Amino acid sequence: MKEKYGIIDIGSNTMRLVIYERNKSGRLKEVENVKAVARLRNYLTEDDVLTEEGIRMLLETLLSFQDITRHHQVQHVKCIATATIRQAKNRKDIIKLVEETTDFQIRVLSGYEEAYYGFLAVVNSTPITEGITIDIGGGSTELTYYKDRQLIEYYSFPFGALSLKQKFIAGNIPTREELSRLSSYIAEQFQSLPWLYNKKVPIIAIGGSARNLVQIHQLLKKYPLAGLHQYEMSFNDIVEVRRLLTSLTFEQIQKLEGLSKDRADIIIPAVEVFKILYQTVNATSFVLSRKGLRDGIFYEEFFGTPIFPNVLEESFFELAEDYDINLDNVRHVNKLLIQLVEQIRYLDLYSLTNEDIRDLKRAAYVFYLGQYIDEESSSQHTFYILANRTIDGLMHKERLKLALIASYKNKTVFKQYIEPFQNWFTRDEQKKLRFLGALLKFAYSLNETKRNIVRAVHLEKKNNAVIMHIFCHGNWKAEEYQTEKNKKHLEKVLKRTIDLRFYSTD
Structure with a gap:
């Protein structure tokens, strides 16, 4: 049997199980990719406690993943958690309960680790030697600045597309006033990092919201080439997608080609983050990386050196x-x-x-x-x-x-x-x-x-x-x-x- 490895990513918006197997070149090839929209962030109270309902949702999803890993006889499964579990005050109880109930042991990533693994994924899968990375999740946003393929700066903001929606938007889509307040808040947050300002480098974006932004843009342009990874957009391209999204009703957004239905209510806040980051950095382009956190962890784990000499x-x-x-x-x-x-x-x-x-x-x-x-x-x-x-x-x-x-x-x-x-x-x-x-x-x-x-x-x-x-x-x-x-x-x-x-x- 071929060697198989699994990784479970417990995010604030989605949970995902990915199973890889080694191909004949020794590289890891994805053979299963299962997503569940758990929205754990919605179960985090104002006191940062994950509710009983949230814990039940977490366990049910992990048990459904367990059926799949057992079917594939995957012996090595990494289970990582990001912002929501990291921010939960009862995370020790959650980790213990998961260990007792399932085959999995949760490793809670720090903000630095989340940013670092995203950076690793980008430098090992793109030709860009200097840039700003952004990984916007449901409950946190990680930024890094790297030069000559070396990490220079990083920061983890305690907000993501889902938490921004909760904080600033009452309905499913923002009013003009809500969007204005959201924009001011994001700009203020980014301005707190002097190393972001006027860098004039590419922005490389990771994660589902960035992927959906690119998919919408490719369909708008009737893009003739296959593939999302390393797709480039300009500031005007981002503004064009934003203009389209803000002109539609929520029902129309839900039916939009290229957009996952479960992201319909959080895509506008995410695009606003990308737009304001582009302006702050005075970026040269916006590039999507399909490789992200999970890939970064595997690069560190399975290859002799975490940064490839030549991509x-x-x-x-x-x-x-x-x-x-x-x-x-x-x-x-x-x-x-x-x-x-x-x-x-x-x-x-x-x-x-x-x-x-x-x-x-x-x-x-x-x-x-x-x-x-x-x-x-x-x-x-x-x-x-x-x-x-x-x-x-x-x-x-x-x-x-x-x-x-x-x-x-x-x-x-x-x-x-x-x-x-x-x-x-x-x-x-x-x-x-x-x-x-x-x-x-x-x-x-x-x-x-x-x-x-x-x-x-x-x-x-x-x-x-x-x-x-x-x-x-x-x-x-x-x-x-x-x-x-x-x-x-x-x-x-x-x-x-x-x-x-x-x-x-x-």
Whole structure:
């Protein structure tokens, strides 16, 4: 049996059980995700005591989770609790009762731990090296500031979307006056942290409210790419969603696509928090991280170092394992690519930036990985997988670039793939992507039989042609056939004929 691990997150608004199992790359893959809207915060009295009714709700939910963990035979289950249990004066009694009644032992996280694990999740799953993180729960809001991927500041506010709603909003949705008072309060709270002011860095948001905000915005825009993780929004985007929400009745909000029905009454307070934080920080963007508290705990627990040296390398390692990528082939093709790129630059055949070369190397790693599914339609599968799979460390536009280069087949197919994303790239950028794809495809044809027989490539510019001298160790017939077939894609972009000449080094 595969090793399985469970984690129960007892939040103020929702409780969640997530079960993971180790995949063949050694990474933890989510196999079950069960949510219960317990709203424990509603059972916390003004004296900070969790009522009998609240304790009953907690135990009933944990026992329903227990049925699932026993069914899956999960031996290792972590059970963590955040703001509501942390703030409850009777938490010792609650912890004891849970231990006596269920299979679980509750670990109550401090405000610092909650903030730290959120930070860990963000730095290990996004390419952002400096930013402000926010995790708004039902009963608390954690903020951190990190730089060079190191935690610098943190703070846990004793308010969340649910407690703000309780304190400021009488009905299901705020009146104009209630929203104004709520805004003033949030602004005042954020101004108490000097390290937040005018930082001019991205805000990375964690949690259900941020996820719902992004889902609503993607549906508004008819966003053509799959995935929420690392999705970027501007201040105006947040204001646009806020404007929509405040224009609707509660019944209309409940039916809104992209919004969980159980968040209908707390989404406006949450969006107000994001809006005011954006203004306070004078942020450069608002980014969603699908990875949060639970992931942060696992990063600390299961990996040798809590902060990965390189997020994208980890993602590519997973892709290599999941799709049986031949790394020896990748290394050899990359060596040939570098030779081609250096000479293309030296001969001034085509303008290539360092960013282009970085994109080429990334795409070389995953070129035609769709072969794993089907050889005949490997280009289509490659594009679909890379464009729609979350790749930690790559923002959405970078992920699309990777998909377009690594799946390159010909100009016609490229145009089909890029059609929904026309406004993402200028005409010149599209032409550049086609060239990078054609060059990568050509480099792979130089190692068609995966024997690493091509040792060196030397380019020579002659009149309106390029002579390519290819030095081989062994019989090159298969490589010659594929390169002759694929050189036309390069010729079209370079507007030059390419004369291929093969030589033996034996």
